Amino acid sequence: xxxxxxxxxxxxxxxxxxxxxxxxxxxxxxxxxxxxxxxxxxxxxxxxxxxxxxxxxxxxxxxxxxxxxxxxxxxxxxxxxxxxxxxxxxxxxxxxxxxxxxxxxxxxxxxxxxxxxxxxxxxxxxxxxxxxxxxxxxxxxxxxxxxxxxxxxxxxxxxxxxxxxxxxxxxxxxxxxxxxxxxxxxxxxxxxxxxxxxxxxxxxxxxxxxxxxxxxxxxxxxxxxxxxxxxxxxxxxxxxxxxxxxxxxxxxxxxxxxxxxxxxxxxxxxxxxxxxxxxxxxxxxxxxxxxxxxxxxxxxxxxxxxxxxxxxxxxxxxxxxxxxxxxxxxxxxxxxxxxxxxxxxxxxxxxxxxxxxxxxxxxxxxxxxxxxxxxxxxxxxxxxxxxxxxxxxxxxxxxxxxxx
Amino acid sequence: xxxxxxxxxxxxxxxxxxxxxxxxxxxxxxxxxxxxxxxxxxxxxxxxxxxxxxxxxxxxxxxxxxxxxxxxxxxxxxxxxxxxxxxxxxxxxxxxxxxxxxxxxxxxxxxxxxxxxxxxxxxxxxxxxxxxxxxxxxxxxxxxxxxxxxxxxxxxxxxxxxxxxxxxxxxxxxxxxxxxxxxxxxxxxxxxxxxxxxxxxxxxxxxxxxxxxxxxxxxxxxxxxxxxxxxxxxxxxxxxxxxxxxxxxxxxxxxxxxxxxxxxxxxxxxxxxxxxxxxxxxxxxxxxxxxxxxxxxxxxxxxxxxxxxxxxxxxxxxxxxxxxxxxxxxxxxxxxxxxxxxxxxxxxxxxxxxxxxxxxxxxxxxxxxxxxxxxxxxxxxxxxxxxxxxxxxxxxxxxxxxxxxxxxxxxxxxxxxxxxxxxxxxxxxxxxxxxx
Numbered sequence: 001x002x003x004x005x006x007x008x009x010x011x012x013x014x015x016x017x018x019x020x021x022x023x024x025x026x027x028x029x030x031x032x033x034x035x036x037x038x039x040x041x042x043x044x045x046x047x048x049x050x051x052x053x054x055x056x057x058x059x060x061x062x063x064x065x066x067x068x069x070x071x072x073x074x075x076x077x078x079x080x081x082x083x084x085x086x087x088x089x090x091x092x093x094x095x096x097x098x099x100x101x102x103x104x105x106x107x108x109x110x111x112x113x114x115x116x117x118x119x120x121x122x123x124x125x126x127x128x129x130x131x132x133x134x135x136x137x138x139x140x141x142x143x144x145x146x147x148x149x150x151x152x153x154x155x156x157x158x159x160x161x162x163x164x165x166x167x168x169x170x171x172x173x174x175x176x177x178x179x180x181x182x183x184x185x186x187x188x189x190x191x192x193x194x195x196x197x198x199x200x201x202x203x204x205x206x207x208x209x210x211x212x213x214x215x216x217x218x219x220x221x222x223x224x225x226x227x228x229x230x231x232x233x234x235x236x237x238x239x240x241x242x243x244x245x246x247x248x249x250x251x252x253x254x255x256x257x258x259x260x261x262x263x264x265x266x267x268x269x270x271x272x273x274x275x276x277x278x279x280x281x282x283x284x285x286x287x288x289x290x291x292x293x294x295x296x297x298x299x300x301x302x303x304x305x306x307x308x309x310x311x312x313x314x315x316x317x318x319x320x321x322x323x324x325x326x327x328x329x330x331x332x333x334x335x336x337x338x339x340x341x342x343x344x345x346x347x348x349x350x351x352x353x354x355x356x357x358x359x360x361x362x363x364x365x366x367x368x369x370x371x372x373x374x375x376x377x378x379x380x381x382x383x384x385x386x387x388x389x390x391x392x393x394x395x396x397x398x399x400x401x402x403x404x
Numbered sequence: 405x406x407x408x409x410x411x412x413x414x415x416x417x418x419x420x421x422x423x424x425x426x427x428x429x430x431x432x433x434x435x436x437x438x439x440x441x442x443x444x445x446x447x448x449x450x451x452x453x454x455x456x457x458x459x460x461x462x463x464x465x466x467x468x469x470x471x472x473x474x475x476x477x478x479x480x481x482x483x484x485x486x487x488x489x490x491x492x493x494x495x496x497x498x499x500x501x502x503x504x505x506x507x508x509x510x511x512x513x514x515x516x517x518x519x520x521x522x523x524x525x526x527x528x529x530x531x532x533x534x535x536x537x538x539x540x541x542x543x544x545x546x547x548x549x550x551x552x553x554x555x556x557x558x559x560x561x562x563x564x565x566x567x568x569x570x571x572x573x574x575x576x577x578x579x580x581x582x583x584x585x586x587x588x589x590x591x592x593x594x595x596x597x598x599x600x601x602x603x604x605x606x607x608x609x610x611x612x613x614x615x616x617x618x619x620x621x622x623x624x625x626x627x628x629x630x631x632x633x634x635x636x637x638x639x640x641x642x643x644x645x646x647x648x649x650x651x652x653x654x655x656x657x658x659x660x661x662x663x664x665x666x667x668x669x670x671x672x673x674x675x676x677x678x679x680x681x682x683x684x685x686x687x688x689x690x691x692x693x694x695x696x697x698x699x700x701x702x703x704x705x706x707x708x709x710x711x712x713x714x715x716x717x718x719x720x721x722x723x724x725x726x727x728x729x730x731x732x733x734x735x736x737x738x739x740x741x742x743x744x745x746x747x748x749x750x751x752x753x754x755x756x757x758x759x760x761x762x763x764x765x766x767x768x769x770x771x772x773x774x775x776x777x778x779x780x781x782x783x784x785x786x787x788x789x790x791x792x793x794x795x796x797x798x799x800x801x802x803x804x805x806x807x808x809x810x811x812x813x814x815x816x817x818x819x820x821x822x823x824x825x826x827x828x829x830x831x832x833x834x835x836x837x838x839x840x
Contacts, residue, residue: 018590025662028663029664029665029666032665032666032669043696046695046697046698047695047696049698050695050696050699051695053699116447119444120437120440120444121437121438121440121447122437123447123448123451123455124447124448127451127455133822136772137776137817137821137825138776138814138817138821139776139779139817140776141779141780141782141790142790142810142813142814145790145793145794145810146806146810149797149810150806153804153806342680342682343681345681345683345684346683346780348683348783349783356681356684360684360687370691370695371695374687374688374692377684378676378679378680378684378688381680381684382675382676382679382680384679385678386675
């Protein structure tokens with residue numbers, strides 16, 4: 001006996017749009033789309049009306065007009081006659097500068113504190129716990145303002161450095177901490193410094209090649225080469241040698257007291273220092289927790305297995321624990337870097353000229369282009385974070401454990 | 405050779421010997437914990453030295469602290485008179501002089517009881533949510549709390565708040581009536597949306613006016629710009645926290661959704677919000693929002709900030725919850741489908757309880773971040789504690805003071821954030837079901 005299953009060939013009824021799961025998703029999406037478009041066009045028409053009421057248009061031409069304001073810290077040529085666009089680029093570079101410096105110091109602090117917090121040493125681990133909790137539970141803005149106040153109010157004025165003054169320079173008269181910033185020696189690049197730079201790059205390539213060779217050799221023969229010492233030698237020896245051979249192509253210009261301020265040398269403004277240190281200390285506390293969690297995430301059995309295989313503690317750490325911990329640590333670490341970059345917009349509290357201060361601050365105030373300025377500012381941050389998060393996604397996919 | 409009765413085995417137990425001195429008590433603990441290796445010993449000595457330096461500087465500073473005086477100079481005079489020239493002494497007189505401002509901003513001083521009462525009411529109303537042991541009927545009080553709190557803080561007639569609340573009741577009743585009489589959940593939801601809107605637009609004014617006429621219960625009105633200090637931070641923080649959680653859950657579900665449009669709208673929203681720092685969003689709220697709204701609308705800056713902060717942290721919460729959703733085994737979703745539950749039921753009964761449990765630490769971290777971020781409102785002209793600290797430091801009386809102010813503000817934030825973190829640890833422990 002055969003059973004024929006006839007699919008009832010009902011004609012399409014309107015109620016199926018609501019009650020049939022095959023069609024319902026379509027209905028929902030169409031309704032959502034209509035609502036979305038309606039609200040979008042409502043916003044746009046409001047904006048158009050408001051702009052025309054104010055007599056403004058939507059135009060990015062202001063980017064090429066002269067800015068007319070000065071920026072006290074610049075990494076590229078800039079004067080008040082330069083365009084608003086160039087001012088924005090100076091601001092972007094300043095943002096990237098403080099983000100870069102901050103990421104490095106925050107990573108160093110974070111790794112140190114995270115490892116020390118796991119130490120069996122009771123005093124040290126308590127101290128690090130206090131550091132982490134104190135930094136994480138108090139707003140970043142407060143730290144920035146506090147460090148800035150410390151730098152400006154409790155450091156000596158430049159005139160105190162004169163003969164018989166109350167303050168003196170540090171590190172053999174090469175560095176001065178004043179309420180106008182920290183003055184450090186400035187490297188001067190003479191002829192031949194390019195060659196020195198090229199040699200430095202070459203030795204970096206040499207280190208990379210040597211490491212590759214050492215790994216291959218270890219895989220094939222089992223011999224272990226002293227990678228660390230050879231790398232260190234490659235890094236230091238050629239550069240030092242050529243530094244003397246080429247006749248000191250790089251010299252230092254020391255800051256000297258002249259008039260009411262220090263002349264020469266490199267001035268690191270208090271605004272940069274406050275922002276840099278506050279960001280590093282704050283993000284460092286978060287990174288410390290990430291590092292701690294990453295190391296704890298590797299189960300104890302892994303260590304025990306490595307010991308059972310006869311690996312020494314050093315190699316256990318390098319070959320077994322760290323590679324597994326890194327899988328857990330890297331993604332949140334990168335998102336902390338991203339947070340640090342975004343938090344650098346708190347520069348506004350200390351008057352550091354980052355992109356928010358130039359493009360999103362003075363330029364907007366001078367030209368009255370709030371819409372365009374904020375749009376560009378948002379786009380800058382958005383591109384930066386999307387780029388970093390796509391890098392992270394690639395990493396995650398490569399590192400994913402392959403399961404079923 | 406009949407020595408069989410000779411025993412070579414000791415018949416009575418010896419009392420155990422004391423362990424060597426180095427293996428017991430304090431000495432052992434010190435050796436194992438502080439001086440197990442050279443590196444450890446150096447670290448110990450360094451950190452003990454560090455702690456000693458800090459304490460030896462801070463203790464006299466705190467111990468000698470001066471709590472009376474109207475300016476920094478007066479403080480110094482008192483110090484010089486009592487402790488001698490240049491002694492180390494904190495001048496907490498700035499706190500006793502300005503604490504009202506730091507806590508309440510420019511809130512009218514005869515109404516200070518209102519924010520305080522509101523805080524206690526809030527804490528009381530949140531208890532049944534936080535601790536499941538309390539009777540469930542208390543949740544009714546929690547539902548009423550938002551209206552009472554808003555009335556308490558901003559003042560006006562109580563009947564306005566009651567009447568607004570009645571709108572929600574109307575919506576609830578409409579939902580019940582329609583769903584029981586017609587049985588269509590879609591129509592019921594539509595009714596639940598339509599009823600309050602109708603009520604608010606037609607009946608709200610007359611109802612509240614009539615009741616105010618009969619039994620006038622009023623508090624003096626307070627403008628939003630008079631709020632400041634910790635009152636402002638706490639209001640923005642709490643409003644943001646309460647509103648962003650449901651929105652975050654919806655966004656996370658949207659991002660996981662099978663519906664193409666819903667999914668990509670959620671993804672776009674989350675990524676755009678998260679990609680741009682909060683400061684930029686706050687400036688958008690204060691500079692640009694007027695462009696996007698119909699000409700002539702102008703609404704409260706504080707409300708704008710609350711909306712922005714809510715959207716901002718909702719995007720972060722959505723990502724945290726997405727992590728929780730992704731961490732659930734596929735079998736849970738499939739089991740829910742196999743039971744024949746529809747989407748919302750399976751989410752409410754099976755998926756979300758587990759996913760939210762996993763994401764508790766992340767959610768609380770986001771809340772802590774939100775609360776700390778409320779300090780950023782200073783840049784768009786609201787006076788939060790840090791803004792007020794700047795104003796105090798700029799005044800002639802207190803020019804040059806910073807440690808005392810920042811310690812006070814930092815401590816207040818620390819107490820709030822640390823207790824939130826502790827609660828999340830408690831919740832995690834309580835909800836732990838796996839045996840480890």
